[in-house]
Amino acid sequence: DAGVIQSPRHEVTEMGQEVTLRCKPISGHNSLFWYRQTMMRGLELLIYFNNNVPIDDSGMPEDRFSAKMPNASFSTLKIQPSEPRDSAVYFCASSQTPVELFFGEGSRLTVL
Amino acid sequence: AQSVTQLDSQVPVFEEAPVELRCNYSSSVSVYLFWYVQYPNQGLQLLLKYLSGSTLVKGINGFEAEFNKSQTSFHLRKPSVHISDTAEYFCAVSLYNTDKLIFGTGTRLQVFP
Secondary structure, three states: OOOOEEEOOEEEEOOOOOEEEEEEOOOOOOEEEEEEEEOOOEEEEEEEEEOOEEEEOOOOOOOOEEEEEEEOOEEEEEEOOOOHHHOEEEEEEEEOOOOOOEEOOOEEEEEO | OOEEEOOOOEEEEEOOOOEEEOOEEEOOOOEEEEEEEEOOOOOEEEEEEEOOOOOEEEOHHHOEEEEEOOOOEEEEEEOOOOHHHOEEEEEEEEEOOOOOEEEOOOEEEEEEO
16 A cells, blocks of 8 residues: 655745645545644644545634535545745645554655 | 643754653543654655544654643654654544544754664
């Protein structure tokens, strides 16, 4: 099994640009999570989906952030427009049962 | 709402010494408890989990944790650490039978030769 696959691994962009992060969950997993990790705030749950439906998006910081899961094998997290304070590592994770999450290697975003 | 507190942001220890990483949680209902490890530039990996049953849980790489309901704690221990255990360790909690996982702020374990 290839595990959770995230792309890009690194992204450097300028303030105001649109950023799209992508995630392919493990096949057969029915829940998908987006987390953000920063030194100041640690790991924050942004949003999670169950069977492609958003269940809890209370962690999405503001309207500039949006997430979609058009099918069971793909999800995107979009930031538009991006700001320097969005710089962080964004992790995608998936699970089959409500007890164990499998994490991708993360997408490191730098907004200049 | 649930929360997790990891009191120690950093724990330095010499190789082959024992180590304990502390975790306390807050919840008014039954929870599941987890420890994850993050090596540099990698995602998180599950070390161990407590769902029910025996309060002493054994995980990978020789780690174990004990669930203490009265003290609302789930401390992680290893009797003898190795250099390769140097990493960030996260305690996490989720409500019984839900997907939402809340993480603590992490403890950086630094093992010195």
